Amino acid sequence: MLLEGKNAIVYGGGGAMAGAVARAFAREGATVHLVGRTLAKLEQVAADIEAAGGHASVAVVDAYDADAVNDHLASIEGRVDLTFNGVSVREKQNIPVVELAVDDFVRPVEDAARTNFATATAVARRMIEQGGGGAILMLSSSAARESGIEMGGFSLACAAIECFTRTLAGEVGKHGIRVLALRPNFTPESHPDWVNTEDGSLDHLTVGTALGRLPRLAEVAGAAVFAVSDTAGAMTGSVLNLSCGAVID
Template sequence: MLLENKTAIVYGGGGAMGGAFARAFAAEGARVYLAGRTAAKLERVAADITAAGGWASTAVVDAYDAESVAGHVASVEGPIDICCNAVSVRETQDVALTAMSVEDFVRPVEDAARTNFVTATAAARRMTAQGSGVILMLSSSAARESGFEMGGFSLACAAIECLTRSLAGEIGKYGVRVVALRPNFTPQTHPEWVNPDDGSLQHLIDGTALGRLPELNEVARTAAFAVSDHAGAMTGAVLNLTCGAIVD
């Protein structure tokens, strides 16, 4: 198992992406602390993990609030090996930048910067003291795309990637790694938006080298690899999971 005897915190652990990360971490042997705003969603993910023979606990935590996160981090016993932020941000899309309000543009940027800074630095303080650990952030292809009317979400994702590099450079000397994932739109995260027969995703599919969009389990399994010792030489990196929509 990639993560045997590891302890992982997943903020936004009740969401589609965060839940998938948590299940993947647990399947690889990690003890998973699920944190988020909605207890019922967290409990559903925890039930899946325990039913599969894993270990999970839940806590209602506001990942935008520094005191809430600091209290949660302090409650985790022993070393914290992995801290993952999969918290969603409030965003306005399908509106041209020239027609968007300042508030709608700035909101996702502020949200992404706040929650990722709060969770990453809280974990980093524990990890630098213990001399090890991995911090995982979640970006998207929007960080590098143009012309898709993504509003401030594009800048929000670019900010996450910038924070990944900046923090990695500061805390690497203490043995702590910082990485991010950059998936393309992953249909399983928003099944309510997707009708496979209406062609609404075809423009996204046509823009990929592989002729498809990423699967949720692919993203989650890559997350498990990225936070494992197998990726121990990787830090300050953004893993490209766009199916070739973005070519590095």
């Protein structure tokens, strides 16, 4: 297994994307510490992991609050080897940017910067104290590189995450710590309650992709496992393009 014996923290662990990543980490042998604000959702993911023979703990923590993040991190025994931040941001989309209020445009940028800075720097400090090594993984999206689809401030938020990935990687690499980000396109499985994949409503997202489809949660989770594993040990400061070719690097 690729993550045998590793300790992982997954922020936003009760969500669809982070939950899928957490389950994949556990399947590959990691002990997963699930962090989020909704206990019931965290407990469901933990139950799935335990039922599959894995190991998980849950903690209700606001990942926008640096003090709360630090306090939780201090409570974890042993090494911290891996972390993934899948915390959602507050954003308004499907409105022309010229019609957006300033607060609505700026809010997702502030949210993304705050939670990723709070979690990634806290974990990086812990990894340095441990003697170095480890992998920090963030979540962007194809919005960081797309245009013309009324993403509002979400596009800038994702671009900020990718910029921070490169910045932090350049600073902590000397400690053997790798920093990466995932850039999936929209994943319909993350929103089963309001997305109908059969009625053509997602055609505007798929028509411009090289593969003619959108990414699956399992593909995103599998890429996350690869990114934090020793198999990808030479990768840092990189963004893994999982957009099905909506963006061509």
